[in-house]
Amino acid sequence: MTATAAANNIIRIEALNYEKPILFAADRNNASIRAGTIVEIGDAVYRFAEDTPVTMGDIEPGKDYAVRIDANGQPIAEDVGAQNPLTIEGYFAGFHFAPGGHAEGIAGGDTTPAINPYSFWNVGFQATCPDPRGMALIELVGGKPFWIDIYLTGSNHKEEGTSRCGVEIAHGSSLPRLDYKVATEICASHGKRLPTYDEFRTAAFGVTERSSASKHPKKTGLDASRTSQFGLMQATGNLWIWGTDGHPNDPRPSIFGGSWVSGSSAGSRYASLGCWAGDSSDRFGLRAASDHMAPA
Structure with missing residues (x-):
């Protein structure tokens, strides 16, 4: 059984x-x-003896949806826009509808919109950060499950959150600075953290290795060839992302994935595990991660 407070x-x-x-x-x-x-919401109890379809309506690629129970006792998905669904009364689960499908092999994804099957969350089964939108759950072999943003962080992350489709990407030119310290502080301000190398290479697997976008991506969105098996968009070959080497006591600032100028090297295992912490440029971006809240 899981229990938590959502809105009132x-x-x-x-x-x-x-x-x-x-x-x-x-x-x-x-x-x-x-x-x-x-599902119990306040004094109301809803029992689903069989697999029960969620009423979807007209869903749009690149948006986050949350599920509530309508007046007839049926589950319905609604666009939560720019608002954290856990702050809105009645929502108990959700998912992301992506502009393209996740990779099923090692050549990237496709351009047909699809629900990201790794983005499903519900109250008690979610990231430990306050906002569950736009994240994918990753099962780390030999390690703990964790969540990571589907999209690169946007420059207007304070209002939009760290994982939104179609927004200006935060990098060392769109922000005054995006070095390791700033990247760490941005993550912390959202209750998130930087990913480790092991987390990144697992989350980014499935992209077309040794390839990159043809130019600076500017905005978050679909780059099918570099979509991962977990549905991370622009996972590699777009902007380097900040992270750590994963040392439990003395983590080193690191960068992962390569940028649009390093196509022959970019990929899920491309990393610099001892990067200068003060580096900042338009080639450096950010993708935040979070631990998993295991049901009690």
């Missing part, structure tokens, strides 16, 4: 398997609630 309601969720989110992708455009799920 106490939301409790029971599931048959607490190692999975209660939502799953029925196909590219539709989500369902798993059979055996019980």
Whole structure:
């Protein structure tokens, strides 16, 4: 059983398997609630004995959706816009509808919009950061699961959050500075952190290795050849992202993935694990991560 407060309601969720989110992708455009799920919102109790489709409406690529129960007791997905769904009464789960599909091999994704199946969250099964939007859950082999932003951080992250589609990318020219210290502070201001090398190479796997975008990407969005198996957009070969080498006691500032000027080297395992912490340029961006909140 999981329990937490969302807006003015106490939301409790029971599931048959607490190692999975209660939502799953029925196909590219539709989500369902798993059979055996019980959702309590305040004094109301909703039981889903069978897999239950979520009413989707007209969903738009690049947007985040949250699920609530309508007046007829049916689950419905709604665009939450720029607002954190956990601050809005009644929402208990959600997902991201991406502008393209995730990689199924090692040659990137595709250009057909699809629900990111790794973006499903629900109350109690979510990132430990305050805002669950625009993140993908990664199972790290031999390690703990974690969440990472689907998109590069935007320059207007204070209002839009760190993972939004179609916004100006934060880098060393769009901001006054984006060195290691600033990148760390931006993550911390959203309750997130920098990814480690092991986390990045796992999250970015599936891209077309040794390739890059043809020019500076400017905005967050789809670059199908460099979409990862977990649906990270512009995962490599667009901008270097800040991270750490993963040392538990003395983490070194590091950069991952390569930029648009390093196509022959860019990729999921391309990294500089001892980068100068004061470096900042238009080739340096940011992709924030968060630990996983395991259900209690």
